[in-house]
Amino acid sequence: MRHLIDILDLSTAEIDELIAKANDIIEHPDVYSHKCDGKILATLFFEPSTRTRLSFESAMLHLGGEVLGFSEASSSSATKGESVRDTIHTVSCYSDIIAMRHPKEGAPMVAAMRSEVPIINAGDGGHNHPTQTLTDLLTIQREKGRLGSMTVGLCGDLKFGRTVHSLMCAMSRYENVKFVCISPLELKIPDYLRQDVLDPNNIEYVETQDLEEVMPQLDVLYMTRVQRERFFNEADYIRLKDSYILDLKKLRNAKPDLSILHPLPRVNEISIEVDDDPRACYFKQVKNGRFIRMALIMKMLGVE
Numbered sequence: 001m002r003h004l005i006d007i008l009d010l011s012t013a014e015i016d017e018l019i020a021k022a023n024d025i026i027e028h029p030d031v032y033s034h035k036c037d038g039k040i041l042a043t044l045f046f047e048p049s050t051r052t053r054l055s056f057e058s059a060m061l062h063l064g065g066e067v068l069g070f071s072e073a074s075s076s077s078a079t080k081g082e083s084v085r086d087t088i089h090t091v092s093c094y095s096d097i098i099a100m101r102h103p104k105e106g107a108p109m110v111a112a113m114r115s116e117v118p119i120i121n122a123g124d125g126g127h128n129h130p131t132q133t134l135t136d137l138l139t140i141q142r143e144k145g146r147l148g149s150m151t152v153g154l155c156g157d158l159k160f161g162r163t164v165h166s167l168m169c170a171m172s173r174y175e176n177v178k179f180v181c182i183s184p185l186e187l188k189i190p191d192y193l194r195q196d197v198l199d200p201n202n203i204e205y206v207e208t209q210d211l212e213e214v215m216p217q218l219d220v221l222y223m224t225r226v227q228r229e230r231f232f233n234e235a236d237y238i239r240l241k242d243s244y245i246l247d248l249k250k251l252r253n254a255k256p257d258l259s260i261l262h263p264l265p266r267v268n269e270i271s272i273e274v275d276d277d278p279r280a281c282y283f284k285q286v287k288n289g290r291f292i293r294m295a296l297i298m299k300m301l302g303v304e
């Protein structure tokens with residue numbers, strides 16, 4: 001039995017296979033509509049979510065399976081003091097696969113140690129978010145036709161943004177990828193990414209505070225929300241929250257084939273005037289999220 005806790009739990013060959021499968025699902029959805037008949041997905045969300053939880057549930061329903069779960073910790077026995085370990089032990093008696101989100105970093109790993117069914121990390125604190133990364137990779141592959149040989153700009157909250165951490169880990173394994181990290185000084189990428197991922201793999205990266213200056217170099221621009229819920233004080237959040245607001249003026253010097261991604265939810269960091277620009281891919285990303293999760297659920301349940 002395998003779990004998906006960290007994006008690096010999957011090899012690049014497996015990621016490429018999942019992307020190929022998702023592309024096939026997009027082309028031939030009917031072929032997949034009964035692949036998980038009789039199977040149950042549990043979604044245990046101890047933290048808010050719109051896209052991740054609903055795309056997991058929609059994915060399982062489109063495969064013919066069923067779903068159960070909770071969407072806030074307050075409606076589970078966590079409020080009575082039950083441990084993640086015991087909750088997972090319980091839910092793994094009622095389901096075939098579990099997607100969980102938790103505010104504590106490492107909680108899905110603890111869950112995996114106790115679970116009798118596969119666990120998928122749907123976001124753990126400011127740490128990792130592997131299935132958003134699969135969504136991002138599918139989107140980049142569909143937009144660009146490749147996953148290597150490109151300059152990827154990551155902009156916003158690179159410190160607490162878990163989607164950024166997982167995406168950098170995954171993309172570091174493809175050839176000739178360069179990162180441009182654009183953030184306020186306080187929200188730079190964590191040291192462990194530099195020490196454990198970028199430096200050992202000789203990945204080229206630069207850090208800057210100036211989005212417009214680097215714009216012309218970028219093939220992909222990954223915008224992120226400042227993660228209010230991870231801040232220790234509200235004053236810092238208010239000071240930093242509008243550091244970057246992408247609008248059409250800032251895109252003046254961007255490449256004509258730039259792909260603009262955002263895991264969503266958006267707060268202020270992309271002006272809505274950008275939504276109609278052909279380079280905006282964030283709502284395509286939303287769609288892709290269901291297809292890659294269908295591919296992942298099948299893989300983890302061993303469905304051919």
Ligand code: NCD
Binds near residue numbers: 224
């Ligand atoms: C992201 C998350 O939860 O980390 N959202 C998502 O899953 N699509 C990004 C965010 O909340 O800012």
